[in-house]
Each structure stands twice: as structure tokens, then as C-alpha cells.
Amino acid sequence: MMHYKVMEDMSIMEKLGILTDAAKYDVACTSSGVDRRGDGKGIGNTAAGGICHSFSADGRCISLLKILFTNECIYDCKYCINRRSNDVVRTSFTPDEVCELTMSFYKRNYIEGLFLSSGILYNPDFTMELIYQTLYKLRREHRFQGYIHVKAIPGADPLLIQKAGFLADRMSVNLELPTAEGLSRLAPNKHRKNILAPMRQIQNGIKSNKNEIVLYKNAPRFVSAGQSTQLIVGATPENDYQLMTVAENLYEKFELKRVFYSAFVNVNEDKELPALPGGPPLLREHRLYQADWLLRFYGFKAGELLSEEKPNFNILLDPKADWALRHLELFPVEVNRADYQVLLRIPGIGVKSAQRIVTARRNGFLGFDDLKKLGVVLKRALYFITCNGKMMYNTKIEEDYITRNLLSVKEKLPFDKDGITYKQLSLFDDMSFSMQPDVTDTHKAVLGQL
Amino acid sequence: MEEKYLVCEDSLEGIFTGIYEAYSLKEDHNHLHIQIGEEENLRLFASYTGIIPDSGKAVKVSRTINKELGEETYMCICRALASEDRDKGEAVYKTVVCGLHMKNGRQVMGNLANPYVHKVFELSRSTNNEVLHLKGFLRFQELESGILFAKIGPKNNIVTFLAPHFADRLPLLNFIIYDEIRGLFVVHPASKQWYLVTNTDLDPNIIQNYSEEETKYQELFKYFCHKIAIKERKNLKLQRNMLPLRFQEYMVEFW
Ligand code: SF4
Numbered sequence: 001m002m003h004y005k006v007m008e009d010m011s012i013m014e015k016l017g018i019l020t021d022a023a024k025y026d027v028a029c030t031s032s033g034v035d036r037r038g039d040g041k042g043i044g045n046t047a048a049g050g051i052c053h054s055f056s057a058d059g060r061c062i063s064l065l066k067i068l069f070t071n072e073c074i075y076d077c078k079y080c081i082n083r084r085s086n087d088v089v090r091t092s093f094t095p096d097e098v099c100e101l102t103m104s105f106y107k108r109n110y111i112e113g114l115f116l117s118s119g120i121l122y123n124p125d126f127t128m129e130l131i132y133q134t135l136y137k138l139r140r141e142h143r144f145q146g147y148i149h150v151k152a153i154p155g156a157d158p159l160l161i162q163k164a165g166f167l168a169d170r171m172s173v174n175l176e177l178p179t180a181e182g183l184s185r186l187a188p189n190k191h192r193k194n195i196l197a198p199m200r201q202i203q204n205g206i207k208s209n210k211n212e213i214v215l216y217k218n219a220p221r222f223v224s225a226g227q228s229t230q231l232i233v234g235a236t237p238e239n240d241y242q243l244m245t246v247a248e249n250l251y252e253k254f255e256l257k258r259v260f261y262s263a264f265v266n267v268n269e270d271k272e273l274p275a276l277p278g279g280p281p282l283l284r285e286h287r288l289y290q291a292d293w294l295l296r297f298y299g300f301k302a303g304e305l306l307s308e309e310k311p312n313f314n315i316l317l318d319p320k321a322d323w324a325l326r327h328l329e330l331f332p333v334e335v336n337r338a339d340y341q342v343l344l345r346i347p348g349i350g351v352k353s354a355q356r357i358v359t360a361r362r363n364g365f366l367g368f369d370d371l372k373k374l375g376v377v378l379k380r381a382l383y384f385i386t387c388n389g390k391m392m393y394n395t396k397i398e399e400d401y402i403t404r405n406l407l408s409v410k411e412k413l414p415f416d417k418d419g420i421t422y423k424q425l426s427l428f429d430d431m432s433f434s435m436q437p438d439v440t441d442t443h444k445a446v447l448g449q450l
Numbered sequence: 451m452e453e454k455y456l457v458c459e460d461s462l463e464g465i466f467t468g469i470y471e472a473y474s475l476k477e478d479h480n481h482l483h484i485q486i487g488e489e490e491n492l493r494l495f496a497s498y499t500g501i502i503p504d505s506g507k508a509v510k511v512s513r514t515i516n517k518e519l520g521e522e523t524y525m526c527i528c529r530a531l532a533s534e535d536r537d538k539g540e541a542v543y544k545t546v547v548c549g550l551h552m553k554n555g556r557q558v559m560g561n562l563a564n565p566y567v568h569k570v571f572e573l574s575r576s577t578n579n580e581v582l583h584l585k586g587f588l589r590f591q592e593l594e595s596g597i598l599f600a601k602i603g604p605k606n607n608i609v610t611f612l613a614p615h616f617a618d619r620l621p622l623l624n625f626i627i628y629d630e631i632r633g634l635f636v637v638h639p640a641s642k643q644w645y646l647v648t649n650t651d652l653d654p655n656i657i658q659n660y661s662e663e664e665t666k667y668q669e670l671f672k673y674f675c676h677k678i679a680i681k682e683r684k685n686l687k688l689q690r691n692m693l694p695l696r697f698q699e700y701m702v703e704f705w
Contacts, residue, residue, distance in 0.1 A: 016670055020677040040621045040641075052692075053586040054703055056679035059688025063586075066678060104667045107598065107620060108590045110703075146619075265682050280682055359560030363552075370563045414688055 015091050016101065022071040022082050023117055026174070026230060027262040031063040031112035031147040033225030034169050042143025044106060044113070046169065046225075051112050059414065064115035064149060065105055069093055069131055073119030077187040079176075079235050081267045082119045092121065095134035103142050113147030113169075114138070120153060128156035128164065135167040147225070154194040158201055162222075165205055169225040170257070173198050178246040182236035186272065196254075202227050203254050226257030233288060234264040234281040235273055239311035244291055244302040251295065261288045286413065287313040294320060297351050298344045321347040321406055324384060325399050331384045332391060336365050347406070348381030368392050379409050451481050453496040458539055459503050460486045462531055465539045466508035468501045469546055479547045484539035511546075519549040520556040529581075530573035532607045541569035577606045584608065585615055587697045590625060591668075592661040598625040599657055602700060609634050613644045626656070668702045675703045 032050030052061040070092035071082045081088065098116065105111045116134065121127050131150060138144040149170040152161045165171055173195055177183045180192045202223055209222035229250060231243060247259045263280035266273055291313065294300040298320070305319050306312070314322045324331065324347050333342055335357060343354040353375040360366060360374060367387050372378055382392040383402045395401075454477070458468035468484045475482065485498075516524045527542050535541075544566035549558030562568045590598035598620070602609070609629045613636040616625060620638070627636040633649035698704040 013670060013673060017673055017677050020674050024678050024680055038618045038621055043620060043622065045619050047585075049582075051582070051586040054675060054701065055689045055693040056675055057686060057689055058679045058681075058683040059685040059692060060679070060683075061692070062675060062678060065674070101670070104663070105671060107623060108592070108667060108671075108702075109586075109588050109600070109616075110671050112586075263683075265680060282683070356560070356562060359557065360562050362557070363561045363563065366563065373562050373568050414685070 010091055012097060012101070015093060015097070016067070018089055018091050019068045019071060019093060020066070022119070023066050023068045023115075025081070025262065025265060025267075026066065026115075026117055027060075028149070028172060028228050028230055028258070028260045029061060029063050029066055029115060030258070031149075033257055034147075036145065036224075038145055042145050043103070044144050044146030046113070046145075046147045053109065053111055063112045064147065065102055065111045065113070066115040067093070067098070067101075067117075069098065069116055069118035069127070069134065070121045071119050072121045074122070075120055075187070075189040077176075077190065078268065078270045078272050079186055079232060079264065079266075083268070086268065095130065095137050098134045099137050099142055099144075102138060102146075103144065106144070106146055111146075113144075113149070115149040117151040118153065124153045124155035125157050125160065128153045128160040132160055132164045132167075135164055139167045149225075152198040152202060154190065154198055156198070158198070161198055161201060162205060165202060165223045166220050168223060170228060171202050171223045172228040172230070173202075174230040175246070175250070176230065176232050177236055178231055178238045178243050179236070182238060186235060199227065199229070199254050199256075206255070227254070228256060228258040228260060230260040230262055232264050233261050233285050234276065240284070240288065240291075240313050241302070241306040241308065241311035243288060244295070244306060247292060248295060248302040259292060261285050261292070283315060283413070284313070287315075287319060291319045299341055300345075316407060316411075317403070318347075318411065320345070321380070325403055325406075328397055328399060328402075331397060332386045333384060334386050334389065335371065336361055336388060346381055346384045348377040348379070348384070350375070380406060451478070453481050453483060453493070455483050455485045455496055455498045456501050457485050457487070457498055458501045461503065462512075462528065463503040463505055463508040464501065465531060465542060466511040467504045468539060469511050469543050470504075470507040471499075471501055472543060479544070482543075484543045486536060486539045514550075515546060518555045519546070519558055523549065523556065523559050526559055526570060526574040529577040529611070530570045532577045532611065533573040534606060535573055537569070538573055541566045541573065545570045577608060577611075580604055580606050581608050581611045583697065584612055587693070587701060588612065588616075588627070589700060589702050591702070592664045593657065594659045594661050595656070596624065596661070597656065598623055600625070600627045601630055602627065603631050603696070604629060605696075607632060607634075609636050610646060612636070613638070613646075617644045628657075668705075672703050 030050045034046050035048040036046045038045040052063050054062040072090045073082045076084045102114045118127050148168045150168040152171050152173050205222050212219040250256045263282050263285040265280050356374040456468045458464040472482045549555040588600050590600045617638050622640050624640050625638045635647045638644040
């Protein structure tokens with residue numbers, strides 16, 4: 001094996017600073033997807049909903065020790081701070097250093113586990129081998145049973161990726177740009193097929209592992225918290241419809257657990273990249289997360305929300321209200337009778353409140369007061385529902401009228417138009433009313449940056 | 451009819467004993483009430499009876515709840531009773547009454563149109579939220595002796611809900627979680643069962659100086675938290691909303 005130069009003279013503090021700085025733009029930081037109790041012989045367990053351990057000054061959840069193994073890189077992706085052509089201080093951890101940080105942070109309850117990503121040192125295999133060694137030490141020598149999210153390096157030997165997958169809870173390969181043209185323009189060394197190949201490999205690995213587990217209960221687990229990816233929003237000219245269609249494909253064809261959206265931050269001030277004087281496109285990112293929830297939990301299809309003719313989300317309205325206003329012929333809905341799937345499509349009713357309605361109406365007819373107790377946001381829902389055949393007030397079912405009224409209830413965004421002020425947490429109606437199945441996700445959904 | 455108040459101790463045992471006594475009166479539940487603690491705010495035309503906690507009676511009630519209303523409802527009730535709300539006893543009592551009247555008592559918590567059930571639901575949810583928060587926000591510091599020590603100041607009495615989580619997570623380590631509001635300690639000796647002790651039972655010498663390495667890791671973590679934030683997205687209000695100041699007080703990265 002090749003030897004890489006470990007900066008002996010650099011303190012662990014300096015390394016941590018540099019390699020955290022370089023990792024922070026990767027937005028996937030959930031510790032969710034797998035429930036695993038400790039076996040009593042090591043340290044750690046995992047919770048299906050994930051756990052947030054802190055919040056950084058940008059309001060994002062800190063769940064994992066998110067670092068790069070190295071910020072050295074042979075590639076030159078235009079949007080990336082670690083690209084070869086940038087003149088920045090370079091450093092690398094050793095596997096032991098990563099283990100030491102993870103273990104001492106974990107036992108103090110600072111973190112839920114490790115998120116290890118990396119620039120490409122020498123070549124993909126060399127890098128993946130180092131990542132694998134680190135995971136091996138953590139799991140076998142330190143008996144670490146907490147959460148591990150690791151990157152599969154595109155182009156690395158599939159065998160190495162597979163070995164790492166048996167030690168990790170989640171793996172991800174970032175697609176970064178939604179179209180092949182975008183990718184070749186901004187990441188000239190990356191090729192779409194090189195990114196999709198490990199994704200497919202992990203998907204197949206997860207599938208066959210599920211079969212093995214049915215046969216042998218104690219078969220080792222492969223990427224049991226599933227696979228995720230990230231898309232950068234606003235670095236290239238693709239519209240929301242293209243982004244959502246790609247996301248839908250990733251969920252359906254690659255069975256991804258999560259797609260993350262990252263508002264582009266122009267760190268390199270590259271001529272090829274948009275200047276973004278208004279800061280990163282946070283509102284757009286927020287709308288994409290909302291739509292992503294609609295795909296995953298509300299039974300919507302990308303094609304219902306957007307089309308070639310209307311390729312971008314409404315800035316003023318969330319995608320669900322926007323959809324409802326374009327389908328007024330389906331409303332009002334009788335809350336005491338409508339199917340669960342129909343309830344989910346009513347603005348002001350979220351997953352939890354729809355479930356509660358279905359349970360509660362078994363004990364008798366529900367009135368508007370009851371709906372409130374169940375977490376329904378009446379000031380949004382009232383235009384779309386009846387209780388026992390009656391609407392709450394005498395309101396018209398008319399697009400302009402309802403739009404005006406919905407807009408008069410100020411939408412609670414995690415940031416203001418100037419990108420700073422925080423209003424109040426709420427994304428999908430009852431999100432602040434109850435814990436969703438995935439805590440770390442929820443915190444991020446609230447931010448609109450999941 | 452005269453309203454009857456059963457005055458119970460603020461504990462699972464106390465309130466469950468109260469429910470047992472209420473049932474043995476065989477009277478209309480609408481006129482029977484459970485009140486916690488002192489006989490304050492005495493009402494006219496009402497009678498007050500002090501209830502002495504009785505573990506035998508309490509166990510019977512907890513068995514009935516588990517059997518008839520299901521384990522999930524039972525956990526919900528336990529979490530509601532860990533809250534600081536003064537009316538929790540009455541809400542739990544009336545929820546039990548409601549559930550035992552239903553054809554399928556296991557569905558009682560779905561009956562949110564009932565105000566008592568709704569109250570139990572809300573209390574349980576808020577306790578649960580605090581437990582979920584502290585699973586993440588609690589911070590251990592390493593003492594010279596190697597023991598991990600965490601101090602918390604929770605709104606609800608939840609230290610016993612946290613203990614199993616950390617016992618499962620850190621089975622081979624010695625740790626202590628201290629609820630400084632209630633003077634309660636969870637003590638977990640390595641590879642053994644955890645137990646609960648009060649202020650008076652604990653030798654204060656256990657909590658002495660911090661280990662040599664402790665400051666180093668605190669500094670490293672602070673630096674990490676600082677570096678991980680994206681300055682173009684800075685949003686302190688959002689941070690405070692997600693992580694209220696009452697938790698920050700106890701967290702090393704905010705010192
Ligand atoms: S491969 Fe591209 S995105 Fe990844 S570290 Fe290297 S330059 Fe950055």
C-alpha cells in the first residue's frame with residue numbers, strides 16, 4: 001500500500017478545524033433509519049428516528065461528527081472548496097485519529113456517530129481503502145455500535161465499497177447535479193455513470209442482504225439505514241421540475257432512503273458559477289424539501305406538482321396549497337368520511353393529524369373544535385373541508401379568494417426574505433404539533449434544508 | 451351531589467392508589483376527583499380524603515391498565531404522570547374510566563375528543579419531547595475517577611426515562627446522571643443494573659475533579675461546532691428555537 005504523508009506537525013485541533021470546514025457543505029446529517037440496541041459488549045446503539053445533539057449557529061442539527069478524512073483531492077470540481085486548483089492548507093487524518101475523536105465525543109454524548117466523507121487522495125481505491133480501515137478499527141477494535149454514515153467513492157473497487165457497507169449504517173454517493181450536462185460542465189472529472197454504478201451496487205447489496213437476513217437471522221447487516229444522495233440547488237440552470245423528476249427517479253428506481261438538497265454557496269467565486277448576490281437560494285431549497293415530503297409521505301407524484309409548462313414552485317405558496325388551489329373541483333372534502341389518502345391532500349392537515357382523524361372519528365362525528373385538538377391548522381384547512389356537511393364559515397370555493405386568504409396567514413418560514421429572521425417552526429401544518437417519525441429529519445425539514 | 455376529592459401523593463404509586471380507592475367507592479365517577487398534594491383551595495360542598503400510597507393497590511391498578519388499555523397506553527400514562535402539571539392525576543383517572551368503558555380500551559388514546567384523554571396525550575407528549583431532547587442534549591464530563599457525570603435541569607421528572615437509553619448505550623462505563631432540580635441521581639456501575647438515589651444517599655466525594663483529558667475534548671468539540679456552521683446561512687434565532695436556552699446552560703459547547 002502507498003504511504004500518504006501524515007502531517008506530524010499539525011495538531012489534532014488544527015486538523016479537525018480544516019477537515020470540518022471542508023465537510024460542512026454536505027447537508028446530509030441525519031442519524032436515522034435504523035434501531036439497534038447495544039449488545040452489552042461495546043459502546044453505542046442507534047435510534048430509528050435519529051437524535052440531534054446540538055444546533056450550530058446556522059440553526060442546523062448537529063448529529064454526527066461530520067468530517068472529511070482528507071481535503072486533498074485529485075479532482076477539480078468547480079463548486080468545491082477542496083478542488084485541486086484551490087490554494088488551501090491540505091491535511092489528512094489517520095484512521096486512529098478519527099477513531100479517537102469519535103469515541104471520546106460519543107461517550108460524552110456530543111454526537112450520535114460518525115459521518116465520514118473524503119476528497120480523493122491519489123486515487124479512488126486508495127481513499128476508499130483508508131475509509132474502510134477507519135471503519136474497521138472503529139467497529140472491531142473499539143467495538144463502536146453507534147451510527148456510521150460513509151461515502152462510497154465513485155470509481156473505487158466495488159469490493160472495497162462492499163466491505164465498507166458491511167460496517168456502515170448508511171452510505172451515500174452524491175449525484176450533486178441533476179443532469180449529465182451540468183455535471184460535465186462543473187465536475188469535469190466525474191461521470192454520471194461512475195456515480196450511478198456504486199449507487200446501483202449499494203441498492204443491490206441492500207436487497208440481497210434483506211434476503212440473507214430472512215434466511216439467517218444473524219447474517220451481517222449491509223447499509224441497514226439505507227442509501228442517500230445530495231443535489232446542489234442553483235449552481236446550474238435546471239428547474240424545479242427537473243430536480244423533482246430526478247429525485248422521484250432516485251426514490252423509485254434506486255430505492256434511495258433520502259435525497260438531500262443543498263442551496264448552492266459560491267465558495268470559489270468561479271466565473272462559470274452564478275454570483276448569487278442574495279445569498280444561497282434558501283427559499284427554493286425549502287420548497288424542494290416540502291415537495292420531497294409530499295413525494296415520500298403524502299402520495300404525490302412530481303408530475304402532479306409541476307409540469308413543463310409550470311416548471312418551478314410558487315414562491316408565495318407551499319407546494320401542497322398550490323396544488324389544492326389548482327384542483328378546487330375536488331373540494332370541499334367531508335372530514336368524517338374521506339379516505340386517509342384524501343385527507344392527506346388537504347392543506348392544513350398533515351400526516352399525524354390525518355392519522356388521528358381516522359382513529360378519532362371511530363368514536364363519533366368530529367366537529368371543528370375536535371379537529372383543532374387533533375392538530376389540524378384550521379385557518380388553512382377551513383376553505384377545503386366540511387364537518388357533517390357544513391363548512392366552518394360561509395366561504396367561497398374560488399381560487400382568487402382562497403389564495404388571498406391563505407396569503408394573509410403569513411407562512412412560517414425558517415428564514416425571512418433577507419434570509420435571516422426565524423419566524424416559528426412549521427412546515428407541514430402539524431409538524432410543530434407532533435414528533436414525526438424521524439427527529440433529525442424533522443428538525444431539518446423545519447429548516448427547509450433537511 | 452357532593453363532590454369527593456381524593457388527595458394523593460405526587461407519585462405513580464400515590465395516584466394509582468387513588469384510582470384504586472375511587473373504584474372501590476363504587477360511586478358515580480363524575481363526582482369523584484383526584485387531587486395531588488396538599489389540600490389547598492378547599493371548595494365548599496366538597497369532601498376531602500387523604501390517600502396513603504399503597505404499593506399493593508397501585509400494582510393492581512397498573513396491571514389492570516396494562517391488561518385492559520394496553521402497554522402503550524400504560525407508557526403514555528406513566529409519561530403524563532412524570533409531568534409537573536397539577537391536574538395530571540385527575541386526567542389520568544378519567545382517562546382510565548373512559549378506557550374501561552370502551553369496547554376496545556386499547557384505543558382509548560385515539561379518543562382525543564375527550565378532554566381528559568387529550569390532556570393525558572398532551573402531557574405525555576411534552577414529557578416525551580423533553581426525553582427526546584435530553585437524549586441528545588445531555589452532556590457527560592469525565593471525572594478524575596473515570597466516571598462520566600452529567601447534570602440536567604429538566605422540567606419534568608424524567609431521569610428514569612433517560613437511564614435505560616444510556617445504560618444500553620454505555621454498558622461498560624460508569625456514569626451518573628444528576629437531576630439538580632429534584633436532587634435525584636441515576637447511578638450506572640459498569641456492566642451492572644442502574645439504580646436511583648437521592649441527594650442524601652450520595653457521597654459528595656464522588657463528584658470531584660475532572661479528568662486531565664476532559665478540557666481537551668471540550669475544546670475540540672467547541673471548535674467543531676464553530677467550524678461546522680455555514681456563515682452564509684447564519685441564523686441564531688433558528689438555533690435558539692431548536693435548542694432553547696434552558697438546555698444550552700448545561701451544554702459544554704455554549705460555555
Ligand atoms: S471530488 Fe470534487 S467535490 Fe469531491 S472533494 Fe474532490 S473536488 Fe471536491
